[in-house]
Amino acid sequence: MLKYIAKRLLLMIPTLVGIALITFAVVHLAPGDPASLKAQTATEMLASEGMTREIVESTRALYGLDKPLHVQFLLWLKRIATLDFGDSYRDHRPVIAKIGEALPITLTLNILTILIIYLISIPIGAYSALRPRGWVDRASAVLFMALYSLPSFWVAMMLIVLLAGGDYLNIFPITGIISQGADALPWHGWAMNVAWHLVLPVACLTYGGFAFMSRFTRASMLDVIRQDYIRTARAKGLPEWRVAVHHALRNALIPLLTLMGTLLPALLGGSVIIEQIFSIPGMGRLGFESVLARDYPVIMAIATISAFLTLVSIFLSDIMYAVVDPRITFGKRQI
Amino acid sequence: MRRGPAIAAALACALFAGCSGVMDRPPGRLAQSLPSDPPTLNPVLATDTTSGEINNYVYESLLDRDNATLELKPRLAESWEISPDHLSYTFRLRRGVRWHDGAPFTADDVAYTFERIMDPKVDAASLRNYFRDVKRVDKLGDHAVRVVYSEPYFKALEIIGGATILPRHVFDDGQDFNSHPANRMPIGTGPFRFEEWKTGRVIKLVRNEEYWGEKPDLSGFTFEIIPDQNIRFEMLKKGASDVEGLRPIQWARQTGGDKFLRRFDKRRYWMPNYSYIGWNTQNPLFSDRRVRHAMTMLTNRTQILEKILLGQGEIVASGFYKFGPQYDPSIEPLPYDPAAARRLLAEAGWADHDGDGIIDKDGLPFRFTLLAAAGSSFARSLALILREDLARVGIDMSIRQLEWATMLKLLTERSFEATQLAWSLPITQDPYQLWHSSQRDRGSNFIGFSDPRVDEIVERARREFDEAKRDAMYREFQRIVHEEQPYTFLFINPSLVAVSKRFGNVVDYRLGLDPREWVVEPWERLIQW
Numbered sequence: 001m002l003k004y005i006a007k008r009l010l011l012m013i014p015t016l017v018g019i020a021l022i023t024f025a026v027v028h029l030a031p032g033d034p035a036s037l038k039a040q041t042a043t044e045m046l047a048s049e050g051m052t053r054e055i056v057e058s059t060r061a062l063y064g065l066d067k068p069l070h071v072q073f074l075l076w077l078k079r080i081a082t083l084d085f086g087d088s089y090r091d092h093r094p095v096i097a098k099i100g101e102a103l104p105i106t107l108t109l110n111i112l113t114i115l116i117i118y119l120i121s122i123p124i125g126a127y128s129a130l131r132p133r134g135w136v137d138r139a140s141a142v143l144f145m146a147l148y149s150l151p152s153f154w155v156a157m158m159l160i161v162l163l164a165g166g167d168y169l170n171i172f173p174i175t176g177i178i179s180q181g182a183d184a185l186p187w188h189g190w191a192m193n194v195a196w197h198l199v200l201p202v203a204c205l206t207y208g209g210f211a212f213m214s215r216f217t218r219a220s221m222l223d224v225i226r227q228d229y230i231r232t233a234r235a236k237g238l239p240e241w242r243v244a245v246h247h248a249l250r251n252a253l254i255p256l257l258t259l260m261g262t263l264l265p266a267l268l269g270g271s272v273i274i275e276q277i278f279s280i281p282g283m284g285r286l287g288f289e290s291v292l293a294r295d296y297p298v299i300m301a302i303a304t305i306s307a308f309l310t311l312v313s314i315f316l317s318d319i320m321y322a323v324v325d326p327r328i329t330f331g332k333r334q335i
Numbered sequence: 336m337r338r339g340p341a342i343a344a345a346l347a348c349a350l351f352a353g354c355s356g357v358m359d360r361p362p363g364r365l366a367q368s369l370p371s372d373p374p375t376l377n378p379v380l381a382t383d384t385t386s387g388e389i390n391n392y393v394y395e396s397l398l399d400r401d402n403a404t405l406e407l408k409p410r411l412a413e414s415w416e417i418s419p420d421h422l423s424y425t426f427r428l429r430r431g432v433r434w435h436d437g438a439p440f441t442a443d444d445v446a447y448t449f450e451r452i453m454d455p456k457v458d459a460a461s462l463r464n465y466f467r468d469v470k471r472v473d474k475l476g477d478h479a480v481r482v483v484y485s486e487p488y489f490k491a492l493e494i495i496g497g498a499t500i501l502p503r504h505v506f507d508d509g510q511d512f513n514s515h516p517a518n519r520m521p522i523g524t525g526p527f528r529f530e531e532w533k534t535g536r537v538i539k540l541v542r543n544e545e546y547w548g549e550k551p552d553l554s555g556f557t558f559e560i561i562p563d564q565n566i567r568f569e570m571l572k573k574g575a576s577d578v579e580g581l582r583p584i585q586w587a588r589q590t591g592g593d594k595f596l597r598r599f600d601k602r603r604y605w606m607p608n609y610s611y612i613g614w615n616t617q618n619p620l621f622s623d624r625r626v627r628h629a630m631t632m633l634t635n636r637t638q639i640l641e642k643i644l645l646g647q648g649e650i651v652a653s654g655f656y657k658f659g660p661q662y663d664p665s666i667e668p669l670p671y672d673p674a675a676a677r678r679l680l681a682e683a684g685w686a687d688h689d690g691d692g693i694i695d696k697d698g699l700p701f702r703f704t705l706l707a708a709a710g711s712s713f714a715r716s717l718a719l720i721l722r723e724d725l726a727r728v729g730i731d732m733s734i735r736q737l738e739w740a741t742m743l744k745l746l747t748e749r750s751f752e753a754t755q756l757a758w759s760l761p762i763t764q765d766p767y768q769l770w771h772s773s774q775r776d777r778g779s780n781f782i783g784f785s786d787p788r789v790d791e792i793v794e795r796a797r798r799e800f801d802e803a804k805r806d807a808m809y810r811e812f813q814r815i816v817h818e819e820q821p822y823t824f825l826f827i828n829p830s831l832v833a834v835s836k837r838f839g840n841v842v843d844y845r846l847g848l849d850p851r852e853w854v855v856e857p858w859e860r861l862i863q864w
Contacts, residue, residue, distance in 0.1 A: 032740025036747060038382060039461050053777035055460040056747075062458055091374035092458070092514040101534055157565065166572030166594075174569060175561055176536055279561045281372070281535025289371070294740050 012311050019307040024073050034089045034294040035059035085301040090293050095301045106270035106282035117209040125217025144211035156204045156277045175279040201278045221252040254324050261317030265309040360861035363554030366576045368561040372535050377518040378499035379459050394523035398496030402844040421487035428478040432547045434502045435528040445480045446472050447503035458513045465494050487798050526551050552854040577835040583647040586831040599833040602843045607656035610757035610825040617783035625683040627820040629676035631669045633724050643716045648826035653813040657827045663810045666817050694729035702731040703752035709736045714755045746781045767793050784821040
């Protein structure tokens, strides 16, 4: 097992370099370059006339974009080896600082979202499996599927217009995750302020996730209930809830546990649409704006970090399989 | 009856509502939204409009423009002299001006700023482009500076006088200029001083109580960064912001209610800009002047203006500011006239020879793609109208909307047939960048326009300091461009703005509003969200 882990960890390095190389190529092959964007800023369609080739060329030289691509990549690798992600082209700030500002916000949103999705859909999914084709099963299936099919930008706009705009109700804030000056509030006021801001964006991020998670739990639970050990538990005369929760649900959650491993990279990426609509400066918006501005250092940093986290999480879920399911082993079996 | 849970729920609701962070907003502060976080608040490095908006309150330049007359007037410079050969500009600086940190403002600051602009290591290539002809900057004592040009240029005074001055004692401390901490914590001489910047969220300014000039009545600004335009409009309606730009549809249809008009005034002003369709004159389809005339005559500008912009705009006939002295009002925009267009196309040899419904010439069918920016709903609607009108004379047009960086690449490479764009212009224009044939391969003249007479006029006008003479030259220039029709000029679009009625003395000048002059009226409780 230890040998397997070491091997897997070592393999991560070439994989990571490979992913970085592909990302680097894709980013640089995409049409448009940061230097001409810098010379010619545009808001929607208004452009200013200050674009000449000399401007673009001197800006390219300043960013080191005039060097051959392989040299640029090697220089980038060299810096990355010392965990230096460079400075953003857009505002000359360290990329790490920019990510450091956006990440906590996105983590807060995503962790809350995942928590709410789990809290609601796992009990409902489990209950649906225990009473298949009961009214809870049918109603939740219809409701969650309906929610799943609603586009989030539409729901966000509807919620804003109806609950937070100036036309109907005006009870929620619609921008950011905290009021200006809220830092001066006592802690409970501050917490309430943040909670109040989070209601609408978190609502928009969660409702689509219920369908998948509840159906997943239901299917996994149905599988487990048919197992012999459940019949044994029932035959022992255990009360039904004990059978359901202690024996069935616990085992049904094993696949969910490994699923959680893959959530790691998902936590990092924010939702572009929701962050854009609610003016939340999270990772989604940072990534989106960096792509539009061809801010290569930021794009590369986000891509590399998420590639790294994806590799780590695949690794972790493999290990977790072995831990929770004794039938799986990575070492040589001793017979 | 179980009352417990009900009472608990009611209490929880009350507590939640009570602490929900609804706070009072200081009435003297102006709350405004910005579409994006400015990359920097260093005016030498900044290329975007949002940072310009903020820097204009914090920093100052040597000269300023008078809101009403648009003439240059003193600001950090008390007076200026221009040598008879128009090569050296001497500025006498105002005494007693202090930076926000208390240090005195001197000629060192001016010289330092110009040196930085011209320093190739500074990420200010676009600005440096305008200073290419500056030979040197001489400091003449503590309160006088002379800037020497290598060639006379009629916009020199505007360029030097308009450059924002940075504090040398802050920036010249050995740190890298491009990533200097002061780029995010500006120290200026202006009427407002920088208070805080929470990246991606908010930027705040407060009134500079030690300002050398007339102090504004506003106590400060809160700029909240809100990328989505619909949300900015919702913020205005819910009372969270005081000033907001409106789209034509919002202006015409969504802001007519009593509730809105009780709280807001609608204002309109005309900044220099115009939209156009540019025909790539290097492309065989559009190399013939008659074809370009026909294209303009097939563009139903009156209908487009009414249908898409709901009447908010005016048709223009040239690329100069429609309400400025250089614009030639005697040029009549070509009329919408499909019959005449058909005749012109036939004259140029375009006819349906192979009977497939599409006109052709030398075996080449008249089929092209209009390139436009992805975000522009105006371009999309315009293309739909144009496409139908063109199809009636046998021209097949399609539209391709691309994200800005990609579109810019195609424009730079000149690999497009026609494009819909708009230019925003400076107050005094120099058509060199856009129309001189030297800019065909390396400048903004991406439609490949070239005319020897135009080149001559544009070059001569750059050295002409007599305004009347220069304007006469530009009139001739406009006539030639009108004859050539390399662009189908569309509209000048007004800025449509709603301003909270809690401000008084709001004047809509030709170039916009000036909150530095506004006074704060007493008003009901303001809520901060």
